Amino acid sequence: MKSIQSFLLYFLLFSACSSYSQNQKSKEFKVEFEKFTLDNGLQVILHLDRSDPVVAVALTSHVGSAREKVGRTGFAHLFEHLLFLESENLGKGGLDKMSARIGGAGANGSTSRDRTNYFQTVPKDALEKMIWAEADKLGYFINTVTEPVLSKEKQVVKNEKRQSYDNRPYGHTFSVISKNLYPSTHPYNWDVIGSLEDLQNATLEDVKSFYNRWYVPNNVTLTIAGDFDVKQTKAWVEKYFGEIKRGESIPKMEKQPVILTETKKLYYEDNFAKVPQLTLTWPSVYEYHPDSYALEVLASYLSKGKKAPLYKILVEDKKLTDAADVFQYNSEIAGQYMLGVTAFEKVNLNEVMEGVNEAFKNFETEGISQQDLDRIKAGQETAFYTNLSSVLGKGFQLAQYEIFAGTPEYINQDVKNILAVSTEDVMRVYQKYIKGKKYVATSFVPKGELTLILNGSTLAAVVEEKIVEGKEDSFDASIASTYEKTPSKFDRSMEPAYGDSPDVKLPSVWKSKLSSGLNVLGIENQEVPLVQFQLQIKGGMLLEESDKIGVSNMLAELMTKGTKSKTPEQLENAIESLGATINTYATDEAIFISVTTLAKNYNATMALVQEIIVEPRWDAKEFELIKQSTLSQILQQKADPNSIARNEFKKLIYGNESILGYNRIGTESTVNKITLEDLKNYYVKNTAPSVANFQIVGAISKTDVLNSVASLNKGWKSKNVAFPKITIGNTIASSKIYFYDVPGAKQSVIRIGYPALAATDANFYPAQIMNYRLGGGSFASQLTQQLREGKGYTYGISSSFSGSTNKGPFLISSGVRSNVTFESVNLIKEILQQYGKNFSENDLEVTKGYLIKSNARAFETLSSKLEMLYDISNYNYADDYAKQQEKIVKNSTIDAIKKLSENYLNPDKMIYLVVGDAETQLKKLSQIGFGEPILLNKTGTK
Structure with missing residues (x-):
């Protein structure tokens, strides 16, 4: 979703690489790239990867919020939005519109303090189109920005700020820290998104000046990674980018580290918080500083895991929280080291601070062992390969080194720096940057709980926007831009033709049904030396008693807390020493054990998974920690409007008669009743290979997989598991509006839908085809075009059909500016009413173009292949179901879409839920036509 504001670019990538299969003999990843520079200064990096018929194109401008001026903040992020809207030759709708036609992976972008990037992965036959489009954005864009365009996009960015900062717990934490860690003259003093006041005051001339200064070829890097012809690609880059004029020289950003002369303690009463949160921030180092590597290890060691x-x-000792987090936020000219603790309810943050100091003293005494250092490095290696599983990830990393280290070649030095970290280095950087040093401490506490703040704290300055009914700039987004086109040596208005259509090959699937009943499916893929697999045990919340909802969720968490022969700490160390991750979690309908490991360590990792399954530890101490953590999660969800909307919508859709209407983690009442014995009973009764699927992808053969699960097949006892009949209402008789009051909410969270289809229903995929132009196609969808692009009401809106073997909901979801709640709901209703009636030949053409062409990149990553196996094993889909679905798309007609719309998009038979400020928004919703809104909670609303 545009845009992703990048607080943390946490790259654990050591290098960019060529295909693993090319280097298996040496077991070594090598950097394979070519870099060249156009006469106008554009840096171009090419990386070949022929593993899939796709190409990733990324345009990275070396400008972020740090290049802005005081009083004119937020411009870099604003441009991230603007550059997708229109350019002279792409026309209105810009890259988003083209993306829908060419089967792109969703044109997107992100902004950080130091750079803004724009990226997309497309089928290889659309590469020339992408180069043409990116060049049009860079050199032929600014004339299309008019007053109406600017006014509308200001509203979109404001909605993003409300959603990301103002309408969520702890949303202002980073802003408070930045303003107190960095002097007012420092370019990191303000948020990347900028201030709403600065944004509102920005003039068209301001915007154009910013663009002309920073969006020039000599400040931009173009990265192309994937399957392409190098000679032809170079010619295209020269043709489309070559005549764009070079800009003024760009000054290098000098390093500006900060030194705090005093510790600053600040507090804030958070309208959305239910529990207190303490964040400590120390001045640190810039990105790729020699000490950043040891600081990364220190962060992991201090906070991650049992040790x-x-x-x-x-x-464990003080039971003040369920987790602590330490991380680096390193940027180009400075950095900060952060420690965050979200405490349990009513915990005094002074106790947390005492605990932090005690933990630091223990570290000073004990240090870090070589074994623990090796364990952390093993995890970094796995993270490295995981991030290289897509061509876009490879392209990102090449650009990262080019811009911030001066050359992509730096990856070789980066590897050396990571591997060179010693235990002495870790202690040295702790003493240099943390021990006894000044810091910024922020105490964010619930309203009325000032007794919990850190002693000596002063009130933080936080700007709270007031949402006033009817007080927003008006604009007409339909007005076409009029401008004189920028001259060019050739006719740029002609969109390039497609290249040769890629030969899309579906992954080859193998299957085996074991004697225990375990269903095993796999895909061998040697691109990277990784294996990803998941064990799915069907059941989850479906097999729970309604008075003890949350058992499967707690069981899943307990499964990795030791085995019969290993303590929780021993199991954790065994996993991490292999560079593996083993995550266990529950859904409404299953418990999952999800694993990523290096191929060379697969057998050892699988042995640990078997222990987890057949030799549970049932650790009472861990059970109590999980119980307390779960209760805290439940409490925190009550403060988050999006969590409230999710939980209330489930209740309304499924009703009291269906277990699917419950929040899977439970309620205070149900969780407090759960005992360790309940988890044991669930395990004994409901976990069996006969209801389990084992799905595996990666650098491992079928033979090796089956050998590895032979012991599990023998040791995991079969049993019959009885599944209750799930009751789901067939229809909503008539639409009703429900309202959940969050006093003072800056946004209204909207959920609209009804129980629709199961994934096994014959109309499930046709309904998804029908939904593409409604709300499933991102910027190609009517909901986005009208509510975001046309009105500026929202930052994002989508619609979807979801289901399993049970019927799932049709859902429209969005967060809108509070003072346009009625207008948004009413517009959504109108769009639903007219969608099928107005569905056109162009709509069908765009839908078909996207869904067919996107198959070229549908199974690029290990995760996407794993998802394919999940669908095959759960819904009895054919191995080539992607090809079968392609045929359904090709055979779709306007009449069929209209019929589907009539059957599945009736706005008069849906649940309408709004979570927002009832005092200002409740009454007006009665004008929608569904009667008086039903208030779900009582908060003293007038």
């Missing part, structure tokens, strides 16, 4: 000093003191 972590902060975990031992804050979680």
Whole structure:
């Protein structure tokens, strides 16, 4: 979703690489790229990867919020939005409109303090189109920005700020820290998104000046990664980018580290918080500073896992929280080191601070062992390969080194720096940057709980926007831009033709049904030396008693907390020493064990998974920690409007008679009743290979997989598991509006829908085809075009059909500016009423173009292949179901879409839920035509 505001660019990538299969003999990844520079200064990096018929194109401008001026903040982020809207030759709708036709992976962008990037992965036959489009954005864009365009996009960015900062718990934390860690003259003093006041005051001339200064070829890097012809691609780059004029020289950003002369303690009463949160921030180092590598290890060691000093003191001993987090936020000219603790309800943050100091003293005494250092590095290696599983990830990393280290070649030095970290280095950087050093401490606490703040704290300055009914700039987004076109040596208005259509090959699937009943499916893929797999045990919340909802969720969490022969800490160390991750979690309908590991360590990792399944530990201490953590999650969800909307919508859709209407983690009442014995009973009764699927992808053969699960097949006892009949209402008799009051909410969270289809229903995929132009196609959808692009009401809106073997909901979801709640709901209703009636030949053409062409990149990553196996094993889909669905798309007609719309998009038979400020928004919703809104909670609303 545009845009992703990048607080943390947490790259654990050591290098960019060529296909693993090319280097198996040496077991070594090598950097394979070519870099050249056009006469106008554009840096171009090419990386070949022929593993899939796709190409990723990324345009990265070396401008972020740090290049802005005081009083004119937020411009870099604003341009991230603007550049997708229109350019002289792409026309209105810009790259978003073209993306829908060419089967792109969703044109997107992100902004950080130091750079803004624009990226997309497309089928290889659309590469020339992408180069043409990116060049049009860079050199032939600014004339299309008019007053109406600017006014509308200001509203979109404001909605993003409300959603990301103002309408969520702890949303202002980073802003408070930045303003107090960095002097007012420092370019990191303000948020990347900027201030709403600055944004509102921005003039068209301001915007054009910013663009002309920073969006020039000599400040931009173009990265192309994937399957392409190098000679032809170079010619296209020269043709489309070559005549764009070079800009003024760009000054290098000098390093500006900060030194705090005093510790600053600040507090804020958070309207959305239910529990207190303490964040400590120390001045640190810039990106790729020699000390950043040891600081990364220190962050991991202090906070991650059972052995972590902060975990031992804050979680296990003092029971003040369920987790502590330490991380680096390193940027181009400075950095900061952050420690965050979200405490349990009513916990005094002074106790948390005492615990932090105690943990630090223990670290000073004990240090870090070589074994723990090696364990952390193993995890970094796995993260490296995981991030290289897509061509876009490879392209990102090449651009990252080019811009911030001066050359992509730096990856070789980066590897050396990571591997060179010693235990002495870790202690040295702790003493240099943390021990006894000044810091910024922020205490964010619930309203009325000032007794919990850190002693000596002063009130933080936070700007709270007031939402006033009818007080927003008006604009007409339909007005076409009029401008004189920028001259060119050739006719740029002609969109390039497609290249040769890529030969899309579906992954080859193998299957095996074991004697225990375990269903095994796999795809061998040697692109990277990784294996990803998941064990799915069907059941989840479906097999729980309604008075003890949350059992499967707690069981899933407990499964990785030790085995019969290993303590929780021993199991954790065994996993991490292999560079593996084993995550267990529950859904409404299953428990999952999800694993990523290096191929060379697969067998050892699988042995641990078997222990987890057949030799549970049932650790009472861990059970109590999980119980307390779950209760805290439940409490925090009550403060988050999006969580409230999700939970209330489930209740309304499924009703009291269906277990699917419950929040899977439970309620305070149900969780408090759950005992360790309940988890044991669930495990004994409901976990069996006969209801399990084992799905695996990666650098491993079928033979090796089957050998690895032979012991599990023998040791995991079969049993019959009885599934209750799930009751789901067939229809909503008539639409009703429900309202959940969050006093003072800056946004209204909207959920609209009804129980629709199961994934096994014959109309499930046709309904998804029908939904593409409604709300499933992002910027190609009517909901986005009208509510975001046309009105500026929202930052994002979507619609979807979801289902399993059970019927799932049709859902429209969005967060809109509070003072246009009625207008938004009413417009959504109108769009639903007219969608089928107005569905056109162009709509069908765009839908078909996207859904067919996107198959070229549908199974690029290991995760996407794993998802394919999940669908095959759960819904009895054919191995080539993607090809079968392609035929359904090709055979779709306007009449068929209209019929589907009539059957599945009736706005008069849906649930309408709004979570927002009832005092200002409730009454007006009665004008929608569905009667008086039903208030779901009582908060003293007038």
